[in-house]
Amino acid sequence: MKTKPTPPSPNKMPVSESRILRLTASAFATICVSFGINAILRPEHALTFFEFNYPTSSNERAVVDSLMVVYGARDIFMGLAVYIALLFGSSKSVGWMLIAVSAVAMVDGFVCWGHGKGEWNHWGYAPVIAGVGAVALGGLDR
Incomplete structure (x- = not known):
């Protein structure tokens, strides 16, 4: 006589x-979207995360404001991509998206480092996001 396998209990969930x-992944996605909205609506404030000075001439401000829209759209995209992976994907897709977000933060830090300051505003949280991504990939599953 065969017995039915019992489903895993909620306490034994990977x-x-x-x-x-x-x-946690949703919180990171929300932060990305929030940073993006901030960059679009308040470019001068968003530059403070890079420790860059807001330009004084109107022509330079126009260029920086436009680039901040591009930067903001990038951050919004990253957040939405994590939300989409959470809604329709697997934990592995969420994990890889978080690792990709972490890589973007590392690049942002390298840009700041090249300018002599502000890198730890990005490098400080990048490993945390990568760690959560690794856990989503199954790094702590048994």
Whole structure:
């Protein structure tokens, strides 16, 4: 006589499928979208995360403001991509999206480092996002 396999109990759920992990990934997505909106609506303030000075001439401000829209759209895209992976993808797709977001933060830090300051405004959180991504990939599953 064959017995039916019992489904895993909620207490034995893989870490990569946990509600806390999904909420953490959602928080990172929300931060990305928020940074993007800030960059579009308040470019001068968004530059403070890079520790760059806002230009004084109107022509330079116009260029920087336009570039901040591009930067803001990038951040909004990253956040939406994480949300989409959370809604329609697997924990592995969420993990890889978070690792990609972390890589973008690392590049932002290298740009700041090249200008002599502000890199830790990006490098400080990049490993945290990468770590959460690694957990979503199954790094702590048994």
